[in-house]
Amino acid sequence: MHGPKNLRKSSGDRLISRLSIDAAAIRRGGRLLFRGVSLQLAAGEACALTGPNGSGKTSLLRAVAGLVRLEAGDIGFGGVDPADARGELHLVGHADGLKAARTAREELAFWTRWGGGTEAGQRDAAEALELVPLLDLEVRRLSAGQRRRLALARMLAAPRPLWLLDEPLSPLDARWREGFGAIMRRHLDGGGMILAAVHDPLPVATRSLELSA
């Protein structure tokens, strides 16, 4: 199984151990989604982002990932350059980037290598999410929950300290909600950080930050 020790990376890489969002504001399509949003996340902490549809949860996650520009405010990673921090975080959202015509194995293998993971990590991740019997299927044959598990397996296969999760639980059944809860707990125990946009409570202890529309 996947343990905290795997968070260590090769020499020269600086791990991020802090996320600070300071008075952030985001404007999308001319509409101000929110402003003055601040959050401090230290190693081992998780935060649930809540708020109604359209309140900017996904945009905030994408801003942390460096994909969306802030209108105002600042996002810091404890002194690590934001360009370097991009290689230290995982983003799992509705658009999972999995190609329908490729097999689960091909996709997991590519994203593992792209994320800097190892073959052993890939194997462990497939086992942890019980994907082994599904690996030879094309992604299009997977159910929504299986597909989400494949997307989540990529995070375990290439360990990175910060997880940005957009509704990670929604397609998962009750058993896998618990199973993923255990995986999240292990990530946090190993010094990881989680920022998750959710409607249902996360199965781990979190702080929460509400965005209002």
Added chain:
Amino acid sequence: MSRLGALVARETTLAWGRGGGPLVALGFYAGVATFLPLAIGPQHDRLAAIATGAAWVALALASLLSLERMFERDYEDGALDLLLLSPVPLELTCLVKCVGQWLATGAPLALASPVAAIALGASPALAPLIFACALLGGVAFAFVGGIGAALSLGARRGGLLTAVIVLPLFVPPVIFGGGALANFAGGLPWTGGVAFLGAYAAAAVAFGPLAMAAACRNALS
């Protein structure tokens, strides 16, 4: 570097399957090359005079075919986001995408182009130069085409937009390559045209990825 190796393999496989891949590009190419004698008339002299030029223009058109999906699929399904979350600069990722595009369409088309030109009546002695020009031209088409594909991300009917953006940029390689081939056939100095074609391809490789990366970032944010 294992990251880039994995990316080259992924991009080539995806490009190979994109819009039918090389077979569709080759089929389209053969189709355009067959249309010309039907439209212009079967007289051998007349066809032979335009054979290399026609093969060259058909090559430029066939290179347009699968450009549309080069970035769009990754953009739509979220893979482009994840490709950005990496220590690999986006510019390098874009360069690899173009290499994949070239391997899947440019290289097979380059193999087919001497065949098409000779079938239209060009002298077989021209075949090596046609192949070389098509290889170089294919590089230029892939890298310049990538710019158009990245710029039209998020637009409705992006494929048409890509073609409109890219066709004017295809003009210089078409002129240089076509000129070199015509000069060679006429016994005139031809190396200058090939050199210009090479220079254009080199510039496209050098600057194309910068433009593509900027366009992708803009489309995502």
